[in-house]
Amino acid sequence: MSRMAQTATAPSALTEQSITSTFHIEVMDDLETSRPTLSLSTDPTLGDLQVVTAAQVVAKAVEQHRLIDKAVRLALDYEAATAAPAPEPHAWTIADRDSGLPLNVTCMSRCNGFHPERADGMARADSVNCTQYDTANPTELLINGGAEEFGGYATLSVEIHSDPVHPDPAKRVPVASIEVVEDHYVEDLDPDALAVVIDKLQERVTAMHVRHADLVRIRNEHARQQA
Ligand SMILES: [Zn+2]
Structure with a gap:
Protein backbone atom coordinates (compact mmCIF):
# COMPACT_ATOMS: atom_id res chain seq x y z
CA MET A 1 0.00 0.00 0.00
CA SER A 2 2.84 2.39 0.80
CA ARG A 3 4.25 1.75 -2.67
CA MET A 4 0.93 2.64 -4.24
CA ALA A 5 0.82 5.88 -2.25
CA GLN A 6 4.29 6.77 -3.46
CA THR A 7 3.32 6.09 -7.04
CA ALA A 8 0.26 8.28 -6.71
CA THR A 9 2.25 11.31 -5.49
CA ALA A 10 5.37 10.84 -7.65
CA PRO A 11 5.81 13.21 -10.61
CA SER A 12 4.40 11.29 -13.56
CA ALA A 13 6.81 12.68 -16.18
CA LEU A 14 9.97 11.49 -14.39
CA THR A 15 11.45 8.02 -14.49
CA GLU A 16 14.10 6.87 -12.03
CA GLN A 17 17.53 7.54 -13.52
CA SER A 18 21.01 8.68 -12.58
CA ILE A 19 23.70 10.52 -14.53
CA THR A 20 27.38 10.34 -13.57
CA SER A 21 30.20 12.32 -15.12
CA THR A 22 33.86 11.44 -14.51
CA PHE A 23 36.55 13.39 -16.32
CA HIS A 24 40.00 12.60 -14.97
CA ILE A 25 43.08 14.19 -16.58
CA GLU A 26 46.61 13.74 -15.34
CA VAL A 27 50.12 14.69 -16.39
CA MET A 28 52.62 12.25 -14.89
CA ASP A 29 56.27 11.53 -15.59
CA ASP A 30 56.76 8.24 -17.42
CA LEU A 31 58.75 5.91 -15.15
CA GLU A 32 61.02 4.69 -17.95
CA THR A 33 61.62 7.84 -19.97
CA SER A 34 61.00 10.46 -17.21
CA ARG A 35 59.09 12.42 -19.86
CA PRO A 36 55.64 13.76 -18.88
CA THR A 37 52.63 11.97 -20.35
CA LEU A 38 49.03 13.16 -20.63
CA SER A 39 46.37 10.62 -19.58
CA LEU A 40 42.58 10.64 -19.53
CA SER A 41 39.90 8.52 -17.85
CA THR A 42 36.12 8.80 -17.74
CA ASP A 43 35.73 5.80 -15.41
CA PRO A 44 35.25 6.49 -11.66
CA THR A 45 37.79 3.72 -10.86
CA LEU A 46 40.20 5.02 -13.57
CA GLY A 47 39.96 1.57 -15.16
CA ASP A 48 40.19 3.04 -18.68
CA LEU A 49 43.10 5.43 -17.98
CA GLN A 50 45.09 5.87 -21.19
CA VAL A 51 47.66 8.18 -22.74
CA VAL A 52 45.95 10.72 -25.02
CA THR A 53 46.60 13.82 -27.08
CA ALA A 54 45.23 17.23 -26.09
CA ALA A 55 42.91 17.01 -29.12
CA GLN A 56 41.44 13.77 -27.72
CA VAL A 57 40.85 15.53 -24.37
CA VAL A 58 39.07 18.37 -26.17
CA ALA A 59 36.87 15.91 -28.10
CA LYS A 60 36.03 14.06 -24.87
CA ALA A 61 35.28 17.37 -23.14
CA VAL A 62 32.52 18.07 -25.69
CA GLU A 63 30.95 14.68 -24.80
CA GLN A 64 31.27 15.42 -21.08
CA HIS A 65 29.68 18.87 -21.48
CA ARG A 66 26.71 17.20 -23.19
CA LEU A 67 26.45 14.73 -20.29
CA ILE A 68 26.55 17.55 -17.73
CA ASP A 69 23.94 19.49 -19.73
CA LYS A 70 21.75 16.36 -19.65
CA ALA A 71 22.21 16.18 -15.84
CA VAL A 72 21.24 19.85 -15.49
CA ARG A 73 18.16 19.28 -17.66
CA LEU A 74 17.19 16.29 -15.47
CA ALA A 75 17.44 18.49 -12.35
CA LEU A 76 15.33 21.20 -14.02
CA ASP A 77 12.79 18.60 -15.20
CA TYR A 78 12.63 17.31 -11.62
CA GLU A 79 12.07 20.83 -10.30
CA ALA A 80 9.40 21.55 -12.89
CA ALA A 81 7.61 18.26 -12.18
CA THR A 82 7.59 18.78 -8.41
CA ALA A 83 7.10 22.58 -8.24
CA ALA A 84 3.85 24.29 -7.31
CA PRO A 85 1.47 24.59 -10.27
CA ALA A 86 1.69 27.71 -12.41
CA PRO A 87 -0.29 30.68 -11.10
CA GLU A 88 -3.75 31.19 -12.59
CA PRO A 89 -3.37 32.79 -16.06
CA HIS A 90 -4.27 36.46 -16.15
CA ASP A 190 10.65 25.34 -30.56
CA PRO A 191 12.08 23.40 -27.56
CA ASP A 192 14.14 21.03 -29.75
CA ALA A 193 15.61 23.83 -31.82
CA LEU A 194 16.47 25.75 -28.65
CA ALA A 195 18.32 22.69 -27.30
CA VAL A 196 20.36 22.46 -30.53
CA VAL A 197 21.42 26.08 -30.18
CA ILE A 198 22.45 25.52 -26.54
CA ASP A 199 24.55 22.48 -27.58
CA LYS A 200 26.26 24.51 -30.32
CA LEU A 201 27.13 27.26 -27.87
CA GLN A 202 28.53 24.69 -25.42
CA GLU A 203 30.76 23.33 -28.15
CA ARG A 204 31.75 26.87 -29.05
CA VAL A 205 32.84 27.57 -25.46
CA THR A 206 35.01 24.42 -25.47
CA ALA A 207 36.53 25.54 -28.76
CA MET A 208 37.23 28.96 -27.25
CA HIS A 209 39.45 27.30 -24.62
CA VAL A 210 41.52 25.99 -27.52
CA ARG A 211 41.72 29.51 -28.95
CA HIS A 212 42.69 30.82 -25.50
CA ALA A 213 45.60 28.36 -25.42
CA ASP A 214 46.53 29.47 -28.96
CA LEU A 215 46.50 33.11 -27.84
CA VAL A 216 48.69 32.44 -24.80
CA ARG A 217 51.12 30.47 -26.94
CA ILE A 218 51.29 33.15 -29.65
CA ARG A 219 51.77 35.92 -27.06
CA ASN A 220 54.58 33.97 -25.37
CA GLU A 221 56.24 33.48 -28.75
CA HIS A 222 55.83 37.17 -29.50
CA ALA A 223 57.39 38.10 -26.13
CA ARG A 224 60.34 35.85 -26.84
CA GLN A 225 60.84 37.45 -30.25
CA GLN A 226 60.82 40.91 -28.63
CA ALA A 227 63.37 39.94 -25.96
ZN1 LIG B 1 0.54 38.53 -21.36
Whole structure:
Protein backbone atom coordinates (compact mmCIF):
# COMPACT_ATOMS: atom_id res chain seq x y z
CA MET A 1 0.00 0.00 0.00
CA SER A 2 2.84 2.39 0.80
CA ARG A 3 4.25 1.75 -2.67
CA MET A 4 0.93 2.64 -4.24
CA ALA A 5 0.82 5.88 -2.25
CA GLN A 6 4.29 6.77 -3.46
CA THR A 7 3.32 6.09 -7.04
CA ALA A 8 0.26 8.28 -6.71
CA THR A 9 2.25 11.31 -5.49
CA ALA A 10 5.37 10.84 -7.65
CA PRO A 11 5.81 13.21 -10.61
CA SER A 12 4.40 11.29 -13.56
CA ALA A 13 6.81 12.68 -16.18
CA LEU A 14 9.97 11.49 -14.39
CA THR A 15 11.45 8.02 -14.49
CA GLU A 16 14.10 6.87 -12.03
CA GLN A 17 17.53 7.54 -13.52
CA SER A 18 21.01 8.68 -12.58
CA ILE A 19 23.70 10.52 -14.53
CA THR A 20 27.38 10.34 -13.57
CA SER A 21 30.20 12.32 -15.12
CA THR A 22 33.86 11.44 -14.51
CA PHE A 23 36.55 13.39 -16.32
CA HIS A 24 40.00 12.60 -14.97
CA ILE A 25 43.08 14.19 -16.58
CA GLU A 26 46.61 13.74 -15.34
CA VAL A 27 50.12 14.69 -16.39
CA MET A 28 52.62 12.25 -14.89
CA ASP A 29 56.27 11.53 -15.59
CA ASP A 30 56.76 8.24 -17.42
CA LEU A 31 58.75 5.91 -15.15
CA GLU A 32 61.02 4.69 -17.95
CA THR A 33 61.62 7.84 -19.97
CA SER A 34 61.00 10.46 -17.21
CA ARG A 35 59.09 12.42 -19.86
CA PRO A 36 55.64 13.76 -18.88
CA THR A 37 52.63 11.97 -20.35
CA LEU A 38 49.03 13.16 -20.63
CA SER A 39 46.37 10.62 -19.58
CA LEU A 40 42.58 10.64 -19.53
CA SER A 41 39.90 8.52 -17.85
CA THR A 42 36.12 8.80 -17.74
CA ASP A 43 35.73 5.80 -15.41
CA PRO A 44 35.25 6.49 -11.66
CA THR A 45 37.79 3.72 -10.86
CA LEU A 46 40.20 5.02 -13.57
CA GLY A 47 39.96 1.57 -15.16
CA ASP A 48 40.19 3.04 -18.68
CA LEU A 49 43.10 5.43 -17.98
CA GLN A 50 45.09 5.87 -21.19
CA VAL A 51 47.66 8.18 -22.74
CA VAL A 52 45.95 10.72 -25.02
CA THR A 53 46.60 13.82 -27.08
CA ALA A 54 45.23 17.23 -26.09
CA ALA A 55 42.91 17.01 -29.12
CA GLN A 56 41.44 13.77 -27.72
CA VAL A 57 40.85 15.53 -24.37
CA VAL A 58 39.07 18.37 -26.17
CA ALA A 59 36.87 15.91 -28.10
CA LYS A 60 36.03 14.06 -24.87
CA ALA A 61 35.28 17.37 -23.14
CA VAL A 62 32.52 18.07 -25.69
CA GLU A 63 30.95 14.68 -24.80
CA GLN A 64 31.27 15.42 -21.08
CA HIS A 65 29.68 18.87 -21.48
CA ARG A 66 26.71 17.20 -23.19
CA LEU A 67 26.45 14.73 -20.29
CA ILE A 68 26.55 17.55 -17.73
CA ASP A 69 23.94 19.49 -19.73
CA LYS A 70 21.75 16.36 -19.65
CA ALA A 71 22.21 16.18 -15.84
CA VAL A 72 21.24 19.85 -15.49
CA ARG A 73 18.16 19.28 -17.66
CA LEU A 74 17.19 16.29 -15.47
CA ALA A 75 17.44 18.49 -12.35
CA LEU A 76 15.33 21.20 -14.02
CA ASP A 77 12.79 18.60 -15.20
CA TYR A 78 12.63 17.31 -11.62
CA GLU A 79 12.07 20.83 -10.30
CA ALA A 80 9.40 21.55 -12.89
CA ALA A 81 7.61 18.26 -12.18
CA THR A 82 7.59 18.78 -8.41
CA ALA A 83 7.10 22.58 -8.24
CA ALA A 84 3.85 24.29 -7.31
CA PRO A 85 1.47 24.59 -10.27
CA ALA A 86 1.69 27.71 -12.41
CA PRO A 87 -0.29 30.68 -11.10
CA GLU A 88 -3.75 31.19 -12.59
CA PRO A 89 -3.37 32.79 -16.06
CA HIS A 90 -4.27 36.46 -16.15
CA ALA A 91 -7.50 37.15 -18.06
CA TRP A 92 -8.60 40.57 -19.28
CA THR A 93 -10.88 42.11 -21.88
CA ILE A 94 -10.33 44.98 -24.31
CA ALA A 95 -12.08 45.96 -27.53
CA ASP A 96 -11.06 44.44 -30.85
CA ARG A 97 -9.84 47.39 -32.88
CA ASP A 98 -11.12 45.81 -36.13
CA SER A 99 -14.62 44.73 -35.07
CA GLY A 100 -15.26 46.76 -31.92
CA LEU A 101 -16.39 43.56 -30.21
CA PRO A 102 -14.96 42.46 -26.84
CA LEU A 103 -11.58 40.76 -27.16
CA ASN A 104 -11.07 38.33 -24.27
CA VAL A 105 -7.36 37.78 -23.66
CA THR A 106 -5.84 35.12 -21.41
CA CYS A 107 -2.13 35.82 -20.90
CA MET A 108 0.46 33.19 -21.65
CA SER A 109 1.37 31.32 -18.46
CA ARG A 110 3.96 33.26 -16.42
CA CYS A 111 3.74 36.26 -18.82
CA ASN A 112 5.53 39.27 -17.38
CA GLY A 113 4.95 41.49 -20.40
CA PHE A 114 3.82 45.09 -20.10
CA HIS A 115 0.66 44.97 -22.32
CA PRO A 116 0.25 48.68 -23.11
CA GLU A 117 -2.96 47.79 -25.03
CA ARG A 118 -4.72 47.35 -21.68
CA ALA A 119 -4.31 51.09 -21.01
CA ASP A 120 -5.48 51.86 -24.58
CA GLY A 121 -8.56 49.66 -24.07
CA MET A 122 -8.33 48.27 -27.59
CA ALA A 123 -5.99 46.46 -29.97
CA ARG A 124 -5.93 44.31 -33.08
CA ALA A 125 -6.10 40.61 -32.16
CA ASP A 126 -2.87 39.90 -34.04
CA SER A 127 -0.93 42.60 -32.16
CA VAL A 128 -1.42 41.35 -28.59
CA ASN A 129 1.92 39.85 -27.54
CA CYS A 130 2.75 38.05 -24.30
CA THR A 131 6.37 37.89 -23.20
CA GLN A 132 8.29 36.29 -20.37
CA TYR A 133 11.51 38.28 -20.19
CA ASP A 134 14.73 36.56 -19.10
CA THR A 135 15.11 38.79 -16.06
CA ALA A 136 17.86 36.73 -14.32
CA ASN A 137 20.50 36.71 -17.10
CA PRO A 138 23.79 37.91 -15.50
CA THR A 139 25.82 37.56 -18.73
CA GLU A 140 26.76 41.03 -19.89
CA LEU A 141 29.35 41.77 -22.57
CA LEU A 142 30.92 45.00 -23.73
CA ILE A 143 30.03 44.66 -27.39
CA ASN A 144 31.69 47.20 -29.65
CA GLY A 145 32.83 48.84 -26.42
CA GLY A 146 29.27 50.08 -25.86
CA ALA A 147 27.12 50.30 -22.72
CA GLU A 148 30.20 50.38 -20.49
CA GLU A 149 28.45 52.60 -17.98
CA PHE A 150 25.86 49.85 -17.42
CA GLY A 151 28.42 46.98 -17.23
CA GLY A 152 27.75 45.87 -20.81
CA TYR A 153 24.89 44.47 -22.87
CA ALA A 154 22.88 41.56 -21.48
CA THR A 155 23.80 38.78 -23.92
CA LEU A 156 22.04 35.57 -24.97
CA SER A 157 18.87 36.21 -22.99
CA VAL A 158 16.08 33.75 -23.83
CA GLU A 159 12.66 35.40 -24.05
CA ILE A 160 9.44 33.42 -24.48
CA HIS A 161 6.69 34.90 -26.62
CA SER A 162 3.17 34.16 -27.74
CA ASP A 163 0.37 36.07 -29.45
CA PRO A 164 -2.48 34.76 -27.25
CA VAL A 165 -5.41 35.87 -29.44
CA HIS A 166 -3.78 35.82 -32.87
CA PRO A 167 -6.22 34.75 -35.64
CA ASP A 168 -3.62 32.14 -36.70
CA PRO A 169 -3.64 29.50 -33.91
CA ALA A 170 -0.01 28.60 -34.71
CA LYS A 171 1.01 32.09 -33.55
CA ARG A 172 -0.53 31.46 -30.13
CA VAL A 173 1.96 28.66 -29.36
CA PRO A 174 4.76 30.02 -27.11
CA VAL A 175 8.16 30.10 -28.80
CA ALA A 176 11.58 31.25 -27.63
CA SER A 177 13.65 34.14 -28.90
CA ILE A 178 17.32 34.45 -28.05
CA GLU A 179 18.44 38.05 -27.71
CA VAL A 180 21.97 37.46 -29.02
CA VAL A 181 22.86 41.09 -28.56
CA GLU A 182 20.39 43.74 -27.50
CA ASP A 183 18.06 44.37 -30.46
CA HIS A 184 19.43 41.32 -32.35
CA TYR A 185 17.22 38.22 -32.06
CA VAL A 186 17.07 34.51 -33.03
CA GLU A 187 13.32 33.88 -33.11
CA ASP A 188 10.62 31.19 -33.31
CA LEU A 189 12.63 28.36 -31.70
CA ASP A 190 10.65 25.34 -30.56
CA PRO A 191 12.08 23.40 -27.56
CA ASP A 192 14.14 21.03 -29.75
CA ALA A 193 15.61 23.83 -31.82
CA LEU A 194 16.47 25.75 -28.65
CA ALA A 195 18.32 22.69 -27.30
CA VAL A 196 20.36 22.46 -30.53
CA VAL A 197 21.42 26.08 -30.18
CA ILE A 198 22.45 25.52 -26.54
CA ASP A 199 24.55 22.48 -27.58
CA LYS A 200 26.26 24.51 -30.32
CA LEU A 201 27.13 27.26 -27.87
CA GLN A 202 28.53 24.69 -25.42
CA GLU A 203 30.76 23.33 -28.15
CA ARG A 204 31.75 26.87 -29.05
CA VAL A 205 32.84 27.57 -25.46
CA THR A 206 35.01 24.42 -25.47
CA ALA A 207 36.53 25.54 -28.76
CA MET A 208 37.23 28.96 -27.25
CA HIS A 209 39.45 27.30 -24.62
CA VAL A 210 41.52 25.99 -27.52
CA ARG A 211 41.72 29.51 -28.95
CA HIS A 212 42.69 30.82 -25.50
CA ALA A 213 45.60 28.36 -25.42
CA ASP A 214 46.53 29.47 -28.96
CA LEU A 215 46.50 33.11 -27.84
CA VAL A 216 48.69 32.44 -24.80
CA ARG A 217 51.12 30.47 -26.94
CA ILE A 218 51.29 33.15 -29.65
CA ARG A 219 51.77 35.92 -27.06
CA ASN A 220 54.58 33.97 -25.37
CA GLU A 221 56.24 33.48 -28.75
CA HIS A 222 55.83 37.17 -29.50
CA ALA A 223 57.39 38.10 -26.13
CA ARG A 224 60.34 35.85 -26.84
CA GLN A 225 60.84 37.45 -30.25
CA GLN A 226 60.82 40.91 -28.63
CA ALA A 227 63.37 39.94 -25.96
ZN1 LIG B 1 0.54 38.53 -21.36
